[in-house]
Amino acid sequence: MTAETVLAPLEARLPDLEALYADLHRHPELAFAETRTAAELARRLVASGYEVYPGIGRTGVLGVLRNGPGPTVMLRADIDALPVEEKTGLPYASTDTGLDTAGREVPVMHACGHDMHATWLSGAAALLADGRASWSGTLLAVFQPGEEVGDGAAGMIRDDVFGPGGKPDVVLGQHLVPGPAGWVLTRPGVIMAATDALRVTLYGRGGHGSRPETTVDPAVLAASVVLKLQTIVSREIPATESAVVTVGSLHVGTTHNVIADHATLEINIRSFDQQVREKVVAAVGRIVHGEAATAGAPKPPTIERIDTFPVTANDEATTAALTAAFAGHFGAGRTMEAPLVTGSEDFSEFGRAAGVPSVFWLVGGLDADTVLTAIAGGRFETDVPSNHSPLFAPVLHPTLSTGVETLVVAALHELAHPADEAS
Numbered sequence: 101m102t103a104e105t106v107l108a109p110l111e112a113r114l115p116d117l118e119a120l121y122a123d124l125h126r127h128p129e130l131a132f133a134e135t136r137t138a139a140e141l142a143r144r145l146v147a148s149g150y151e152v153y154p155g156i157g158r159t160g161v162l163g164v165l166r167n168g169p170g171p172t173v174m175l176r177a178d179i180d181a182l183p184v185e186e187k188t189g190l191p192y193a194s195t196d197t198g199l200d201t202a203g204r205e206v207p208v209m210h211a212c213g214h215d216m217h218a219t220w221l222s223g224a225a226a227l228l229a230d231g232r233a234s235w236s237g238t239l240l241a242v243f244q245p246g247e248e249v250g251d252g253a254a255g256m257i258r259d260d261v262f263g264p265g266g267k268p269d270v271v272l273g274q275h276l277v278p279g280p281a282g283w284v285l286t287r288p289g290v291i292m293a294a295t296d297a298l299r300v301t302l303y304g305r306g307g308h309g310s311r312p313e314t315t316v317d318p319a320v321l322a323a324s325v326v327l328k329l330q331t332i333v334s335r336e337i338p339a340t341e342s343a344v345v346t347v348g349s350l351h352v353g354t355t356h357n358v359i360a361d362h363a364t365l366e367i368n369i370r371s372f373d374q375q376v377r378e379k380v381v382a383a384v385g386r387i388v389h390g391e392a393a394t395a396g397a398p399k400p401p402t403i404e405r406i407d408t409f410p411v412t413a414n415d416e417a418t419t420a421a422l423t424a425a426f427a428g429h430f431g432a433g434r435t436m437e438a439p440l441v442t443g444s445e446d447f448s449e450f451g452r453a454a455g456v457p458s459v460f461w462l463v464g465g466l467d468a469d470t471v472l473t474a475i476a477g478g479r480f481e482t483d484v485p486s487n488h489s490p491l492f493a494p495v496l497h498p499t500l501s502t503g504v505e506t507l508v509v510a511a512l513h514e515l516a517h518p519a520d521e522a523s
């Protein structure tokens with residue numbers, strides 16, 4: 101009832117949201133370079149009556165709408181693009197370039213749908229502001245930079261994103277996926293994997309290849325570390341849990357007759373459970389230090405975290421309630437359980453930092469006939485371009501309206517309603 105009232109002007113607003121989406125898609129910006137994007141999103145929040153705090157976590161934007169007593173609900177959208185050359189052929193395809201972390205000019209594309217996320221939240225924020233007579237509480241609209249590089253959410257939290265509007269009572273977010281447009285997929289508990297990437301430097305003592313007795317050989321030490329790391333998953337993680345420990349890069353030495361003085365390993369860890377994750381990361385540290393001590397290394401190894409994403413875990417009770425709210429709004433045919441996703445997200449940093457429940461759901465955005473035909477023919481993986489593909493081309497309808505509706509329905513479910521208190 102309330103959602104229908106707040107969503108009533110959506111259809112009239114769609115041309116404006118289409119224009120916003122096409123503009124963001126045509127002008128994507130890499131992580132922490134989203135200045136043009138942030139300025140436009142901030143401008144729209146101001147126009148809707150939000151207090152606006154730009155520059156949080158470098159290029160993030162917070163909008164606060166205080167609307168009487170009640171819960172504080174945070175809605176989050178990420179806004180960064182990827183160094184991918186767009187090949188969709190869409191009329192609003194990007195031909196823009198940006199500078200990567202090494203300062204090289206690279207093509208840039210919204211290949212992960214964050215332009216859609218930003219448009220959804222901008223639309224929902226405007227509708228909830230116009231429909232503020234229907235609810236009571238505080239809304240936080242958070243446009244987060246740098247999701248693709250894993251430090252965007254953490255950066256906003258370090259920069260006190262909860263300062264101006266207070267801590268939320270619940271954090272909500274969504275991601276565009278290569279499902280049929282208009283489908284909404286939810287999953288209680290863990291929905292996406294955690295990633296930890298570590299760079300380990302092992303120190304030895306270099307010398308002549310003919311006189312190993314004068315050295316501590318980091319090649320032998322590194323080999324021993326690589327093998328010992330294989331015992332973490334096989335010997336320390338219960339059979340009912342899962343994790344991956346991959347040494348994706350190992351560098352030592354320059355030539356055959358010199359024993360090097362250090363070795364470098366890059367390790368990628370995937371897990372679906374926070375306790376398993378902490379156990380694996382701790383075991384890597386223990387093994388690396390232990391092997392270095394055993395080898396008589398002249399100094400302890402260093403371990404740098406080069407990339408990190410938390411497990412995305414949904415609060416079970418809130419997810420169940422929102423799933424029912426979505427099914428009530430869209431009908432059961434458009435809502436279903438999401439699969440476990442091996443990709444990673446930094447969305448859940450916000451809920452963890454605030455110590456409150458969070459829910460992250462998925463919205464399909466590709467042509468439904470194409471997707472369903474590919475699934476029926478067993479060709480989904482090969483025929484349907486997914487997130488991060490240069491061919492990832494979401495259809496506008498009903499993708500645009502669906503993601504606005506989910507945010508409005510979910511926010512209203514969590515906010516207070518003056519009519520409830522009167523009755």
Ligand code: ZN
Pocket residue numbers: 212248487488
């Ligand atoms: Zn992505």
Ligand code: ZN
Pocket residue numbers: 212213214247275
């Ligand atoms: Zn993404």
